[in-house]
Amino acid sequence: MLTNALLIALKEIRRNLLRSFLTILGIVIGVASVIAMVMIGDGTTANVKQSISKLGTNMLTLRVGQERRGAPRDDNSAKPFTQDDIVAIKNDIQNIKAVAAENSTKMNIVYGNKSTSSSVIGTSNDYFIIKDWELLEGRTFEESELNSGKSSCIVGTTIVKQLFDAESPIGANIRLKNISCNIIGVLKSKGAAAFGNDQDEIIIVPLKMYQNKIKGNKDISSILISITEGKYIEGAKTDITLLMQERRAIKVGESDNFHIRDMEDLLSTMTSTTKMLTYLLGSIAAISLLVGGIGIMNIMLVSVTERTREIGTRLAIGAMESEVLLQFLVEAVVLSMFGGIIGIVFGMCIGYIVVNSMDLLFIINNQIIMISFFFSTLIGVVFGYFPARKAARLNPIEALRYE
Numbered sequence: 001m002l003t004n005a006l007l008i009a010l011k012e013i014r015r016n017l018l019r020s021f022l023t024i025l026g027i028v029i030g031v032a033s034v035i036a037m038v039m040i041g042d043g044t045t046a047n048v049k050q051s052i053s054k055l056g057t058n059m060l061t062l063r064v065g066q067e068r069r070g071a072p073r074d075d076n077s078a079k080p081f082t083q084d085d086i087v088a089i090k091n092d093i094q095n096i097k098a099v100a101a102e103n104s105t106k107m108n109i110v111y112g113n114k115s116t117s118s119s120v121i122g123t124s125n126d127y128f129i130i131k132d133w134e135l136l137e138g139r140t141f142e143e144s145e146l147n148s149g150k151s152s153c154i155v156g157t158t159i160v161k162q163l164f165d166a167e168s169p170i171g172a173n174i175r176l177k178n179i180s181c182n183i184i185g186v187l188k189s190k191g192a193a194a195f196g197n198d199q200d201e202i203i204i205v206p207l208k209m210y211q212n213k214i215k216g217n218k219d220i221s222s223i224l225i226s227i228t229e230g231k232y233i234e235g236a237k238t239d240i241t242l243l244m245q246e247r248r249a250i251k252v253g254e255s256d257n258f259h260i261r262d263m264e265d266l267l268s269t270m271t272s273t274t275k276m277l278t279y280l281l282g283s284i285a286a287i288s289l290l291v292g293g294i295g296i297m298n299i300m301l302v303s304v305t306e307r308t309r310e311i312g313t314r315l316a317i318g319a320m321e322s323e324v325l326l327q328f329l330v331e332a333v334v335l336s337m338f339g340g341i342i343g344i345v346f347g348m349c350i351g352y353i354v355v356n357s358m359d360l361l362f363i364i365n366n367q368i369i370m371i372s373f374f375f376s377t378l379i380g381v382v383f384g385y386f387p388a389r390k391a392a393r394l395n396p397i398e399a400l401r402y403e
Helices: 002-015 017-054 083-092 126-130 143-148 157-164 207-215 230-247 263-306 308-316 321-357 366-392 396-401
Strands: 059-064 096-101 103-111 114-123 135-138 152-155 173-176 179-187 202-206 222-227 258-262
Touching: 002 017, 002 321, 017 263, 017 321, 017 366, 059 230, 083 096, 083 222, 083 230, 096 114, 096 126, 103 157, 103 207, 114 126, 114 157, 114 207, 126 222, 143 207, 152 173, 157 179, 157 202, 173 202, 179 202, 202 207, 222 230, 230 258, 263 321, 263 366, 308 321, 321 366
Parallel strands: 114 202, 152 179
Antiparallel strands: 059 222, 059 258, 096 222, 103 114, 103 173, 135 179, 152 202, 173 179
16 A cells, blocks of 8 residues: 555656655755755864864963953963973973963064064973974974073964065074064964964964063963873863962962863863854754745645545545545655755755865764754655645545536
């Protein structure tokens, strides 16, 4: 009985191909929209994770002041860190891989008749370990340069492109405002960060040089800490907090005038935000599935009206109501299934084009594909039932008289 109903359904769909396609258009658009939106969202989430991983591995950031949301910034209400704090963390905290100060400012950079603006960071060689940043050419700072605060610098690839074109900058002198600085190395490219800023637009100088010639004091606004393994991060956070409370003489009950950020916290915040937006957009797109279901119901009602005499003939020669009900229900389900399959293919094509144009990762979400197909089929059952029931309940005599 089911096989016969399926054959009849396929025959009717083939007989009115254009109308059948227009009937399932809402389903196609709905399924395609959901899949494309989720693919774009998944690609964005993956890119965010990839960008955050470029910021450093197993990294903690210790900053002055109480924690505030938004872009990192200094808090002038709390005293800054010192070099002694860095030494104490290295000596007193277990499972530490590297510790480095991070003082930064935006400066105008000049080479010959070219100029640009760049972030200048005062730090030590541990910074490259924490950030997992390798050199493209040149070398890192020597101990004598770090201890004396010599005007040496390591630059990012964006600075090289902007000021040196295709030439090697090693040995060249650039001006940071009125300070002449000798380039000793070039960093490998890391591209854009999670917040959209160019990580390669950077110049790194020895901390003492930054303090003496740029900042004019020995303050340290933030400290970067790399932990040997991820499993030690929570323990290290607790130990560092206790150490800083002791060194900064914070009494019991007082608020800390520093805070520690974990890269995992940032990662979970960013990914949860992108996922929420993905599912929100997907839910909005799914509304068109309901519109498609209404379209199927309307066309099936028209089909029942057109085939009233045929239904009457079948009922008159002994067909049961359940058989007529199944025939029209199967037709509605087959239509919605076709719509779901076409929508999946169309949605994946759109998603592929968009994620490639946006330089996102192409990720196929099998779960969303299965859910979309299931709901498109379910819509055929739900919205096809009423027309099918109407057909099954026709009075055979009245149906045969219908003109």
